[in-house]
Amino acid sequence: MIATTFTMSLPQWLVDEAPSLPTHLATAEEQMELVNSLADRNWREGNGGPFAAIVVDAATGELVSVGVNVVLASGISSGHAEVMALGTAQAALGSWDLGADRDLALVVNWRPCVQCYGATMWSGVKHLVVAGDGPELERLTGFDEGPMVADWAAQFEARGISVTQDVCRDGALAVYAAYGASDATVYNARGTGSLRED
C-alpha cells in the first residue's frame, strides 16, 4: 500500500529551544546571528548539515518561524532549512501565501540551493536576506548547490522579492569551516553530489 502523508518536524533540541528564542530581532545582523548559531548547533547535534533559516516580520523584527535541515531526522530529502522555516510559518499563519497580508523576510545562512530558490520564490515572502553567495559553501562543506541561473538575485527582484546579501558573512563561513574540519558526514546520495542539505 502506498503512503499518503508525511510529516516534517523540527528536531527535538530546537523544539526544546523554541520557548527561549527571542520574540523579536530588530536588525538583519541580529537575525543572521541567530541563523548562524542554529546552523552551527544543527550539525553538532548530528541532525544534518550546517544550515538554518528564519522567517521574520520585516517591519517589526518579530520572529515568525525557524528552520534547520531535517533530511536525516525526517527521512524526507526536501526537508531543507528554508522549506522548514517557510512551511512552519505557513502552518502557523494558515496560508500558503506569506505575502497575502504580511511583509515577511526569509533569512538564510547562504544563497539557497536550487530547490530552495524555487521554494522561496513561491512562498510569498517579500524579502530574502543571505549571509553570502559564491563557491565557499560548496568548497568548505562538500555539498552540491545545484545548477543556478547567473542572474538569480535579479530574478527575485523581478518578482517583487528584494535580496540583501553579505550579512554576517564571516560568521557563516566560520560555521562551514568548522563543519568541514569535523568528521561529520556529507550526505550526498551515492557519493555523486546528488543530495544537498541546506
Added chain:
Amino acid sequence: MIATTFTMSLPQWLVDEAPSLPTHLATAEEQMELVNSLADRNWREGNGGPFAAIVVDAATGELVSVGVNVVLASGISSGHAEVMALGTAQAALGSWDLGADRDLALVVNWRPCVQCYGATMWSGVKHLVVAGDGPELERLTGFDEGPMVADWAAQFEARGISVTQDVCRDGALAVYAAYGASDATVYNARGTGSLRED
C-alpha cells in the same frame, strides 16, 4: 508561539482512489497516462493546479508513490506534485535516499519547476520521465515555472539521473488546455507570478 511541525497529505479523493490504482505500470506511456489522468482530476476537484507525479520502479514498473499539487489543501507552498510523490515514497521506504538500494524513476507531466528541479536532484531517483518541456505549460495555464538553466537535462545526467522526454506529450497538453479554458483560479501570489503550482 512558533510552529514546529507541518504535515503534507494527499487529497481525500486520491486517498480514496489509492487502493484502486494499478500496482504495476509496465511502460513509460502507461505510467504517464496515469499521471495525466491524476493531473486532470486534481484541478477538476478544486485541489490545485493540473500537475501530478508518480514514483515507479524502473525495472518492474511497480507503483511506489503518487503525488498531486496540494498547495491549497495543505496551505504549504512547497507542496507540488513532485515533492508529494518523492516525500510519500521516502516515507514508505523509510529513507531520504530513493537510490540507496532501488532503481526508481520520477514520472511527471512536464519538466519540473525550479523548486522541483532541485527536489528531484536531491531525492536519489535515478531517472526522470517528463511529458514535455517548453513554454506551452506557462502559456496554457498561466503558471510561472521559475528561472531554469538552459542545460537542465544535461545537469541531471551529470549527476547520474537519466532524462526521458516527450512521453504522452499531447495528453499533457490537452490537460493544460482544458485547465486554461476553465474558470479555475491560477494561484499566483499577489498576481506577480511568484507562486507556481505543479
